[in-house]
Amino acid sequence: MRIEAFGFPELVRLSVFAGRSSAYFARVDADAWIRTAAAVRETDGRLISLWGAEEAPGTFAISAAYALEDGILWLQLPVAGGHGDSDGYPDISAVFPCATRMQRAVYDLVGLRAIGAGDTRPWLNHGNWPADYFPLQKLSSGTERFQSQEADYPFVHVDGDGVHEIAVGPIHAGVIEPGHFRFSVVGEKVLRLEERLGYAHRGIERLFEHVSALDGHRLAGRIAGDTTVAFTWAYCMAVERALNGRIPPRAQWLRALLLERERIANHLGDLGALGNDAGFAYGLAQFSRLKEDWLRLNNQAFGHRYLMDRIVPGGVATDIDPRFIAAMLTQCDQIDAQVRVMQKIYDDQSGLQDRFAGAGVLSARVAEHFGVCGLVGRASGRKIDVRIDHPYAPYHEVQVQAVNDDRGDVAARVTVRFNEIYESVRLIRTLLSDLPGGSIVTPLEHEGAPSRGVGWIEGWRGDVFIALETGTDGNILRCHCHDPSWQNWPALEHAIIGNIVPDFPLINKSFNLNYAGHDL
Incomplete structure (x- = not known):
């Protein structure tokens, strides 16, 4: 419609x-x-x-x-x-x-x-906030007295013979963001999973009220470090729409280059971690090496391993030196070849495939019910990709080829990651081969009138959305940031049903949803 x-x-x-x-x-x-x-x-x-x-x-x-x-x-x-x-x-x-x-x-x-x-x-609100305290109300000062003890959360209980609960988190073994998972199980079979998030809430949207619209991109880029390019681009798109800005073509193409490099870096890391969670440490070692090489070239070419602060309102902060164009094209050839070798190894490992196939099935019906998006949705047959469905520059010129799978299990989510790497490598080659000339940034100015804008970017997890409202002085009245994990976290609760508890880390990693970007 x-x-x-x-x-x-x-x-x-x-x-x-x-x-x-x-x-x-x-x-x-x-x-x-x-x-x-x-x-x-x-x-x-x-x-x-x-x-x-x-x-x-x-x-x-x-x-x-x-x-x-x-x-x-x-x-x-x-x-x-x-x-x-x-x-x-x-x-x-x-x-x-x-x-x-x-x-x-x-x-x-x-x-x-x-x-x-x-x-x-x-x-x-985990019970630490004072009564009648709402942080985005204008009379909330932030100086109210907070509680040191959390309130009990009313999890949904499952009754029946042999049913018991297993509480996991919010503190986990390892360098992992905080989240609580409450399993209701019989033996080791999961009957129900309920999540409790919000532990990474930092008051991001309140912080936006203290910066000007033309400076907020730095805060947006720190919402979630693994998605800094997508969040920053979405924010800058919102500002540029609000201020009626026009972005140089070269800057648009460089933004897409950064976004695809961010996508590949995260998929390389996830593929290694998924192998490791299934007991295949060789996969972790190889994909960690590939990701590290990828990040090092990011740093050499753009001055930051994770590409933070490279996108700015009106364009990009850093151009690319011609010598790094050649280096990136060579690296694309190497990554493409080596990842294909690793995919064959993964496919031939019976132990891996035994863990991947049929685990954590997310049916197309459940995915549609929750509005699941991004790579998780595409692995359950939902052909949703903003770059294809609503292409923003330069994706209306550099067209993306759809990647999807309809099996809905861990194996499908692994396959989608492999194929998205190949597609992003193809896009990077195209972007670098036909990169427009000209400037990389157009100065923007606030004209003194209230304005609105939205940004909508297909990040590596799914579509990142930002809605922005500015005042007459150029400051932000409201900046709302949305990560696709809001849609996908509830679906994880359904994907684990009927599986055994030891498979949860693998299923959870196959989703690899955002805590910081969700909790804000």
Whole structure:
């Protein structure tokens, strides 16, 4: 369904720039809020994100971003403040189940309640926050007295003969981000898994209120270190849309080069870790070596191993020296050949395939139910890739070839990673061979009027989304950041059902979802 078909009376098209990725904004009432959610679902659209804001003291709004045929639809519903039964906004989790945790987070951060929601447990607030403290309300100073003891979380209990619980985390053995996993099991077979996240919450969205729109890219790039390129590009895209900026073609192509290099680096690391989790240490050693070589060339060519702060509003901070173009093309040949050798080794290892095949199956039905996206969705038959479906520059010129698998198990997610490496290598060769000339940055200026913009980038886990609102002084009124892990974490709870507990680390790694980018 096309966005203009909804017939919103005050539909605003946000600034357009190179590519075929459009964005629209509309203020709606409660009836239109509910009707739109149902219509989007019926026409195979997706809920990208949901968030709240206090527009002025005591004045609130709830927003939702939907992916439709011709781009993003950003809806905003004015909402009455207060904590009465009638204060809040209509629940849409019955239409989009992935909205459940987003709505719980909205209440914790802003104090807006989803009317009629079935699950209203705290999500980001672990009981340490003072009563009636909502960090994104404008009167919250951050100096309130916090509690040192967490509240008990009401996990869902499973009853029955022989059922017991296993608690894992939030502190794990190894350098791993914090997250709690509560297993209900009979013997070692998992009947239910429930996750408790939010331990990596750092108040990122409140921090954005203290920086100007033209400086916020540095904060965006530190939301999640393994996704710094995608988050920074999404942020800069939002700023550029808000300020009606035009980006030099060379900068757009260099941005895509950085994004594909970030994608390959993470897939190399994951393939090694997946081999190691299945007892194949040789895979970890080889892929770690390949990833390290990849990161070292990042540092030599762009000045940072993980490419942090390379994308800036208006373009990129660093051009590429011609001698590194040749080095990258040579490295692409080497990576392509060596990864294909490793894939054959993985395929021929009966022990690996025994662990991979049939483990952690995420059916297409469950993936569709939760709106699963990114590589996890593509490994369950969901052909979703923003670079293909809504191509932004330069992907409307350098076209991406779809990579997907319909098996939905660990083996499928491994295969998708291998094939995405090959596709990204192909894209890098194309980008480097036809790199446009010219400047790498266009200065941007805030013109003094309030503005809005969105950024939507296909990161290595899935689509990263940022919605930005600025004031007359160029400062950020609200910057909402969304990682695809919001959609994919609930699906992991279903993928583990029927598997044994020792397979969870392998299944979890095959998803490799974000903690920091999710918790903000």
